[in-house]
Amino acid sequence: MPQKKNPDALELVRGKSGRVVGSLTGLMMTLKALPLAYNKDMQEDKEGLFDAFTTWQASLAMVTSSLSGLTVNHEICRQAAQGGYANATELADYMVSKGIPFRQAHHNVGELVQQAIQAKKPLEDMPLEAFQAVAPVIEQDVYEWLTLDALLEKRCALGGTSPQRVNEALKAAQQQQQIQVRDANLGDIGAILDLVQHWAGAGENLPRAKDDIVHSINEFAVTEVDSKVMGCASLYIYTTGLAEIRSLGVNPKTEVRGQGRMLVAYLLKKARLLQLNRVIVLTRVPDFFEQRGFSHCSKDTLPEKVMKDCEICPRLANCDELAMEYHLEQPNERLIFRSSC
Structure with missing residues (x-):
């Protein structure tokens, strides 16, 4: 039709x-139940x-086409959400907050929903007297619990459906679409050098000469935003099998967040492929690395091969870096992550 x-x-x-x-x-x-043979x-x-x-x-093509032309009738959606008594669980939680055991609260809500169906009303439109006839502990503040906005706001756990979490998820998805992480090439030399010099001047990274970057370009990974290099980091492998992530830096003028996190994840994935098993971090931003799964450790565990680089650090006499570590799945070599020196 x-x-x-x-x-x-x-x-x-x-x-x-x-x-x-x-x-x-x-x-x-x-x-x-196939045997281990052809x-x-x-x-x-x-x-x-x-x-x-x-x-x-x-x-996927059909869903993409459908969503690209989709418009939302907010009022109709709100009316649909208010039907079906989706706030029944919230009413049970309210009763529990008033001291009623959940088993009894579940039974009480079932009774109230039946009354609401017979009256052809949503729960939030039921009179207070009807609530109190079933559960006397219910007070006027129950209506604040039963609104759609209140329901959503309470779902604020990570991955929840509160407006705050949904906006965070949308923002993160948009950022990931904007950011491309890849291995560096010789065309990136200028951008990498600018990033390294900027953060070396700020005292956060060690300085590196252009020739050094050219010779080690295969060690670098970069982030691209709108086809422009906005972040970099390198993975240096020592002859002993030890590795170190160096020269981590993101353009301070970029508004696209998450590039440092994506660079770390990219190089950790590379470390796994190289069968490295331990990441050690010297950093002034421990919160960032704790969110990546790092834990604090002693600087005494850092090998001398890496610690010698501290001799050229401008903050050698007053080092305020913290040591942290991250264990990968492989049981063999080690990886050192140095965010500043």
């Missing part, structure tokens, strides 16, 4: 998801695997 506007593309994707999950189930059944059973994985990828890629 041409007058209707059904979400046809999204319905198709919902249907296709069953097809992909079916391919996964079939593949797992084929692999189940088996002709494996020829059966191709049909489901290739079909799943084709279906998946087509579904």
Whole structure:
């Protein structure tokens, strides 16, 4: 019927998801209990695997097209959210905060929801007398708990649905779309040199000559924002198998956050591929590294091969850096991360 506007593309994707999950189930059944040797059973994985990828890629294209032209009717969405008694759990939590055991609160809310259905009202429109007839501890402040805004604000745990967390997630997704992390090339020499000289002048990194950067360009990783290099860091490997991340710096004029975090993650991934197992950090920003999973350790554990670089540090006589470490999965060599010296 041409007058209707059904979400046809999204319905198709919902249907296709069953097809992909079916391919996964079939593949797992084929692999189940296979011995550790070549088996002709494996020829059966191709049909489901290739079909799943084709279906998946087509579904992504449909969802992308649907979302790009999507507009939201906020008032209709709010009305829909207020239906269905989604705030029933919040009412139970309110009762628990008043000292009612959750088991009893659950029973009371069920009774109140039944009354609200019969009255054809949402919970937040029920009179206070009706609440108190079921649970006398309920007071006027219950209505503040039952609003949609209050429900969302309380879901403020990491990954939650509060406006604050949603905005953080959107901002992080936008930043990741803007930032590209890659291995450096000779065309990046000028930008890397500017970054190193800036942070060396600020006393946060050791100075490095242009020739040194050219010779070690294969050690560097950079971040790009709008096709411009805005951050860099290098991974130096000693002959003993020891490694050190050097020259970490981000352009102070950039407004795109998260570049330092992405550089650290990129080089740690590279360290895993090299089968390094320990990251040690000398830093003045311990909070940043604690968020990356680092823990504090003693400077005495730093090898002399690395500590010799402190001799050319402008803050040698008054070092205020903290030592931190991060253990990778591999059991062998070690990695040193030096954010300042």
